[in-house]
Amino acid sequence: xxxxxxxxxxxxxxxxxxxxxxxxxxxxxxxxxxxxxxxxxxxxxxxxxxxxxxxxxxxxxxxxxxxxxxxxxxxxxxxxxxxxxxxxxxxxxxxxxxxxxxxxxxxxxxxxxxxxxxxxxxxxxxxxxxxxxxxxxxxxxxxxxxxxxxxxxxxxxxxxxxxxxxxxxxxxxxxxxxxxxxxxxxxxxxxxxxxxxxxxxxxxxxxxxxxxxxxxxxxxxxxxxxxxxxxxxxxxxxxxxxxxxxxxxxxxxxxxxxxxxxxxxxxxxxxxxxxxxxxxxxxxxxxxxxxxxxxxxxxxxxxxxxxxxxxxxxxxxxxxxxxxxxxxxxxxxxxxxxxxxxxxxxxxxxxxxxxxxxxxxxxxxxxxxxxxxxxxxxxxxxxxxxxxxxxxxxxxxxxxxxxxxxxxxxxxxxx
Amino acid sequence: xxxxxxxxxxxxxxxxxxxxxxxxxxxxxxxxxxxxxxxxxxxxxxxxxxxxxxxxxxxxxxxxxxxxxxxxxxxxxxxxxxxxxxxxxxxxxxxxxxxxxxxxxxxxxxxxxxxxxxxxxxxxxxxxxxxxxxxxxxxxxxxxxxxxxxxxxxxxxxxxxxxxxxxxxxxxxxxxxxxxxxxxxxxxxxxxxxxxxxxxxxxxxxxxxxxxxxxxxxxxxxxxxxxxxxxxxxxxxxxxxxxxxxxxxxxxxxxxxxxxxxxxxxxxxxxx
Numbered sequence: 001x002x003x004x005x006x007x008x009x010x011x012x013x014x015x016x017x018x019x020x021x022x023x024x025x026x027x028x029x030x031x032x033x034x035x036x037x038x039x040x041x042x043x044x045x046x047x048x049x050x051x052x053x054x055x056x057x058x059x060x061x062x063x064x065x066x067x068x069x070x071x072x073x074x075x076x077x078x079x080x081x082x083x084x085x086x087x088x089x090x091x092x093x094x095x096x097x098x099x100x101x102x103x104x105x106x107x108x109x110x111x112x113x114x115x116x117x118x119x120x121x122x123x124x125x126x127x128x129x130x131x132x133x134x135x136x137x138x139x140x141x142x143x144x145x146x147x148x149x150x151x152x153x154x155x156x157x158x159x160x161x162x163x164x165x166x167x168x169x170x171x172x173x174x175x176x177x178x179x180x181x182x183x184x185x186x187x188x189x190x191x192x193x194x195x196x197x198x199x200x201x202x203x204x205x206x207x208x209x210x211x212x213x214x215x216x217x218x219x220x221x222x223x224x225x226x227x228x229x230x231x232x233x234x235x236x237x238x239x240x241x242x243x244x245x246x247x248x249x250x251x252x253x254x255x256x257x258x259x260x261x262x263x264x265x266x267x268x269x270x271x272x273x274x275x276x277x278x279x280x281x282x283x284x285x286x287x288x289x290x291x292x293x294x295x296x297x298x299x300x301x302x303x304x305x306x307x308x309x310x311x312x313x314x315x316x317x318x319x320x321x322x323x324x325x326x327x328x329x330x331x332x333x334x335x336x337x338x339x340x341x342x343x344x345x346x347x348x349x350x351x352x353x354x355x356x357x358x359x360x361x362x363x364x365x366x367x368x369x370x371x372x373x374x375x376x377x378x379x380x381x382x383x384x385x386x387x388x389x390x391x392x393x394x395x396x397x398x399x400x401x402x403x404x405x406x407x408x409x410x411x412x413x414x415x
Numbered sequence: 416x417x418x419x420x421x422x423x424x425x426x427x428x429x430x431x432x433x434x435x436x437x438x439x440x441x442x443x444x445x446x447x448x449x450x451x452x453x454x455x456x457x458x459x460x461x462x463x464x465x466x467x468x469x470x471x472x473x474x475x476x477x478x479x480x481x482x483x484x485x486x487x488x489x490x491x492x493x494x495x496x497x498x499x500x501x502x503x504x505x506x507x508x509x510x511x512x513x514x515x516x517x518x519x520x521x522x523x524x525x526x527x528x529x530x531x532x533x534x535x536x537x538x539x540x541x542x543x544x545x546x547x548x549x550x551x552x553x554x555x556x557x558x559x560x561x562x563x564x565x566x567x568x569x570x571x572x573x574x575x576x577x578x579x580x581x582x583x584x585x586x587x588x589x590x591x592x593x594x595x596x597x598x599x600x601x602x603x604x605x606x607x608x609x610x611x612x613x614x615x616x617x618x619x620x621x622x623x624x625x626x627x628x629x630x631x632x633x634x635x636x637x638x639x640x641x642x643x644x645x646x647x648x649x650x651x652x653x654x655x656x657x658x659x660x661x662x663x664x665x666x667x668x669x670x671x672x673x674x675x676x677x678x679x680x681x682x683x684x685x686x687x
Binding site (some may be wrong): 394395398402405406407411413 | 484498500524541547
C-alpha cells in the first residue's frame with residue numbers, strides 16, 4: 001500500500017544552460033524586431049521553420065508563446081478576451097489565450113526577459129495545418145489585425161502511409177512559398193544555406209530522440225514533465241547549432257544518470273505512457289502526483305512530436321515535406337494504434353493515461369474507442385482524464401487526483 | 416468491549432460516512448452525516464456516533480483508513496491511505512465476491528467500477544467534469560420543483576406517464592422541468608423523468624458486464640432508481656444492505672487487513 005508523499009522530480013543540471021539559450025533566443029528575436037535589422041516570421045510549431053531560418057528570418061512561434069501563457073497559469077484569464085470577439089471557448093485554447101494576450105497587450109516574455117516589451121512584430125505569417133485547422137484561423141486573425149501577409153501549407157490529414165503523392169503535394173506547396181518569402185526577405189533563397197539548416201534540424205531531432213529514449217532504461221532518468229520543458233530548443237531553435245549543442249549536453253547528463261541507475265522518480269515502480277497534450281497549468285502538481293505514487297510518466301506522444309527522422313540535407317525541401325507529413329498527429333487512427341503499441345513495448349509501459357483535452361480534439365486520441373482497442377490488443381490498462389492544455393476551467397483537480405490514484409492502485413492490484 | 420475495532424471513514428463531497436468493523440469483519444457501527452464545511456468536525460462526530468453504536472471508544476480503534484474527497488482534511492488521519500474507488504471495490508467485493516460491475520451514484524461523482532472473478536479491479540470510469548446524473552442533480556431538481564429531496568422516491572413511484580428530459584446539462588434540465596410545469600405536467604411524472612435522466616447518464620458511461628451492484632447515497636434513499644435500472648438493463652441489480660456505506664466499509668476492511676497506512680492511536684485520542 002502506497003502512501004502519498006510530495007516528491008518533486010529530480011533536477012536536471014542542464015536546465016540552466018537551456019534557460020540561457022532560450023533567453024538568448026527571445027532577446028535576439030526582440031532585437032530583430034525592435035531594430036528592424038532582420039525580418040520576422042511567425043511560424044506554426046511544425047511549420048517550415050527551416051526555410052524561414054535559411055532565408056534569414058528571425059522566427060517566432062506563437063504556440064510556444066501560448067504554452068508559456070498556460071504554464072504561467074495566465075491563459076484562463078486571457079481566453080475570455082478572445083471569446084468576446086467571437087472565438088469560441090471550445091476551439092484551441094492556445095489560439096484563444098494568445099489572441100487574448102495580444103488584445104490585453106500582455107506577454108509573459110516581458111516578465112521573464114527584462115527589456116522585452118511585447119512579442120516581435122511579424123513581417124509574414126507562415127502556417128502548416130498538419131496539426132489542425134485552428135492554426136490557420138489563428139494566424140488569419142493576426143494577418144487581418146496587423147496587415148501582414150499570410151501564407152502556408154494545407155496538409156493532408158488522417159494519413160495512413162505517407163506516399164509519394166503526399167510528399168509531392170507538400171513539396172510543391174513549400175516551393176510555392178519560396179518566391180513570396182524571397183520578396184519579403186529581399187534576397188533569393190540560398191540552397192546551400194537551406195541544406196545546412198536542414199542538416200542542423202536533423203542533428204537536433206536525432207539527439208532529441210536519444211534524449212527521450214534514455215527513458216527506456218529502468219529506472220528512467222527522465223520524465224514526461226521534464227520533456228515538456230526541455231523540448232523548448234527543439235521547438236524554437238530547430239535548425240540552429242545552439243539546439244544541437246544543447247541536446248549534446250543534456251544527453252550526456254542523462255546517459256550518465258542512466259549508467260548510474262539514477263531515477264528521475266525515486267523508487268520508480270510504475271511506468272506510464274502519456275497520450276495527448278500536457279495540462280500546462282498543472283505541470284508541477286501532475287508531476288508531484290505521479291512521483292508521489294512512485295510512478296514515472298516515461299514517454300509521450302507529445303514530446304516525441306519533435307522527432308523528424310526524414311530530414312535530409314541532400315533533399316532539403318522534399319525531406320521537409322516528408323518530415324512534416326510523418327508527424328503522429330497527421331496520421332490515421334490505424335497508424336496511431338500501431339505506433340502506440342510499439343511505444344508501450346519499447347518503454348516497458350504498465351498503463352496508458354489519455355489526456356482528453358477539451359479544446360484540442362486533434363491531440364486527444366481517446367474519443368473514438370482507441371483506448372479500448374489498444375487495451376484489447378496489448379492488455380495494458382488505461383485511464384482517460386478530462387482536462388485541457390491551457391483552459392483551466394476545463395480541469396477538475398480533485399477528479400484528476402482521484403482518477404490517477406485509483407489507476408495506480410489498479411496497476412498495483414494487477415501486478 | 417475490549418476487542419479492537421477497525422474504522423473506515425469515507426469523507427465525500429456531500430456526505431461523510433463512517434463504518435466500524437470488528438476483528439471478524441462484521442459491521443458493528445456506522446454513521447452518515449452531511450459533510451458540511453468542516454470535514455474534520457463532521458468526521459469526528461460520525462466516528463463517535465458509530466463507535467457508540469459498536470459499543471466501543473476511541474481507545475479501541477486499532478487502525479483507521481480515510482477515503483473520499485475530504486480525506487486529507489481529517490486531522491486525526493495523518494496519512495491519505497486509499498482512493499475511494501479502491502475502497503468502493505473492496506466494500507462491494509466483501510458482500511458480493513466474484514466478478515462485478517459496480518454502479519456508484521454519489522453526491523458529486525458517478526462511477527462504474529468493474530471487478531474480475533478474483534475481485535480485482537479491471538477498469539473504472541468516472542463522470543466527466545459535469546454534475547449530470549449525480550446526487551447534486553437530484554438536489555437541484557428537487558429545488559426547482561420545490562419539493563423535499565426525500566419525497567422524490569415516492570413521487571416517482573406514483574408516476575403514470577413519465578416526462579423525458581433531453582438535456583445533458585443540469586441547468587438546462589432545470590429549464591426543461593420549468594417548461595413541463597408550464598405545460599401542466601404532473602410533478603410525479605416529472606420526477607420519474609428526472610430519475611430516468613440520472614440512470615441514463617450513468618449507464619452511458621460504460622458497458623455493464625457480469626453481476627451488477629448499485630451503491631451510493633442516491634440509491635440508498637431512492638430505491639425506485641434500482642427498479643428503474645433493472646428495467647432498463649433487463650437484469651437483476653444487487654444491493655448491499657447499506658449501499659451508502661460501501662466505500663466506508665471498504666476502507667474499514669483495508670484497516671482491518673492492516674494493508675493501508677495505519678493511524679497511530681494517540682492521534683485518534685487527541686481529538687476532542
